[in-house]
Amino acid sequence: MKFLFAWRYFKSKKSTNVINIIAWISVIAIAVGSAALILVLSVFNGFEGLVKSMYGDFYPDLRISATHGKYMQLQPTMLQKIHQIKDIKNISLTIEEKALLVNGEYQSIVFLKGVDSNYQNVVAIPKHITDNGKYELGFKTNPAIVLGAGIANAIGADLYSTDPLTIFLPNRNSENFSNMQSAMNSFNIRETGIFRIQEDFDNKYAFTNIDFLRYMIELPSDFYSGIAISLSGDANIDKVQSSLQSLMGKNFQVQTRYQQNQGLFSVMQMEKWIIYIILSIILIIAAFNMVGALTMLILEKRKDIAVLKALGANSSFIQGIFLNEGFLLAGIGGLAGMLIAFIICFLQQKFHLLKLEGGSFVVDYYPVKMHITDFILVGITIFVVAVSAAWIPAQKAATKEFSLKSGE
Known part of the structure; x- marks a missing residue:
């Protein structure tokens, strides 16, 4: 039920067009952030696999x-x-x-x-x-x-x-x-x-x-x-x-x-985590857009909140609606970003679209290797960002009293 309310709020036309714009900006930002995470981690995996294969031929x-x-x-x-x-x-x-x-x-x-x-x-x-x-x-x-x-x-x-x-x-x-x-x-x-x-x-x-x-x-x-x-x-x-x-x-x-060669491989693992942390900041920045979108949506739907409370909905139900709204925004953006990253990685693996400059490399293109664990990690990161961003607006919507008569 909470998800149905959230889905209707997401699809419905808003009285102020800027609410839709901010919501889609947050979706696009999360899509860009998740795609960037998958792409960079996949390229890193490709180079890591290349280095390991070279070292594997020697050790x-x-x-x-x-x-x-x-x-x-x-x-x-x-x-x-x-x-x-x-x-x-x-x-x-x-x-x-x-x-x-x-x-x-x-x-x-x-x-x-x-x-x-x-x-x-x-x-x-x-x-x-x-x-x-x-x-x-x-x-x-x-x-x-x-x-x-x-x-x-x-x-x-x-x-x-x-x-x-x-x-x-x-x-x-x-x-x-x-x-x-x-x-x-x-x-x-x-x-x-x-x-x-x-x-x-x-x-x-x-x-x-x-x-x-x-x-x-x-x-x-x-x-x-x-x-x-x-x-x-x-x-x-x-x-x-x-x-x-x-x-x-x-x-x-x-x-x-x-x-x-433990020193080398320890450094490579450390670099991967540092890259993950740095790129996760993109998703955290996207969360600010989500906070703004949810806050404006709550103001838009304050009469609906008052009606639901009048019909007996408790604070937990109201909070759940807007938490699900946050999950929708983050989920749509995250899935779109992962799909885009998958397509780009697949094309790079198949056709080597992006080339490396110079002729001194072992390969002349950016190697990419997708790991299911990276997709899971990015999915968990998006979930955490969604909960963190949606929690405060949803909490305020649940606790604040809105007047059905005035809509305030």
Whole structure:
């Protein structure tokens, strides 16, 4: 009954046209605000998904490393037990060490990863190798290196050159670190490929085979920096992580892909909430229009309120009518805004209408990804705004006494 009254008041012609204008302004403002929220959150989701996919190609599903120190010691029996855990698809053993890479007069500090032959089945580095290169890491006595694009540019690496690069690695057994020749081990190494994933990786990392790196830093055969693990598609990553942590013990840490780069993903989540809060201010501003529309409607319908009270309607009933009127204004605007945002996002996904300027991006258009949770969140926000905006005018309509004779 309350909603029927509210619906009739919404549709009925008002004695003063400005009431209709203010009501529709509030509807349009809420529609614009809700559409803006959905659109911006969807674009943010698109960029977030793009970044996660790039980082996902570099970081494995799970990584085991030492809780303290750079290296960990692993017995063959432990590796067998890891293989036996359900949903583990592939594992790869890795060693990581800082190195100096020299090409003639050019040089650069790199994080050199020594990986085994199974590493390409754990992460997707090979698919990011640029033209004319290949993912080839060589052998212990004939090593090869795959460089990040930023490192390749810094040292002027050329895949067509027959001149090898020279790599310098710390001599762990040296007793005289002031002498370059005794403090560092050097070896000529050929470049076979250049990968381009993301600037953070391209400017920092290079890959070679694990046997060569172990030989260069004179690391014992059962010592590693980490174990990279990929899981089957339907695996419960939290369950596998828990099983691995129980197996490995407190001297090892098992991290998911996001935990390996927790700082980045925490910042991304924080940015999303900040964007949501800022854009919600648009809806709060729209609420001021709604307050004005409802206040003027109450003045317009003061005789109706007096009649309803004379017929026995209590304050709660009167208040409910104008609360529902607020829900109508907010609901129509909110649904219209969500529909507009859905159509725009769908068209952008389908036809890539809005392009990104410049040619240095991974994609040349704004990526969008709609999440049902964003629509629910915006719907809840609109509801809260509607209640907040309609409560005071509805309360006044319920408590104020209007005269049926004079209409005042």
